[in-house]
Amino acid sequence: MPINGPKVLFGYADRAMDCQCALEDEFELLVEAAENAGWSRREVFDALTELARCGQAAEAENEETSRAVAAAIRLVRRH
Template identity: 35%
Template sequence: MINPPKHQHGYIDREIDCQEAMEPGFQVIVDCMLEAGWTHGEVMRSLRRLIAADNMTQKENARVEAELAIARAMIRAGKAL
């Protein structure tokens, strides 16, 4: 069972609570992969690659959002892109 957030709005430890809520799910995934015959090293490398891919996606999304904000500001200011 995954515990819901303590509050629906942001609070200081929300990310920690989220990590704690996700941990049992990741453990089940790891256990299933190990039972299927994957080695511990392969499972950990795969999880690290998933994290790295998510980090790259977040950076790219932030870059695109910044470019959009600049473009919107230029349009509001009447400047050509």
């Protein structure tokens, strides 16, 4: 099933809610598939929460690395 994109490319008041709505059907299918494989709903929700947390941490680290690389490039160009 295709996932709907945002109504506007950049920030608007309901963007986070629209994202949740766009992902909801696929989320439920994923939870159902995991349950059918033998996992409890609680286990699935805990696992998805941890995956989201790790994804956020990795994204923050990538952003920090990008900032550091950009700063190093600016420094090299000045000299």
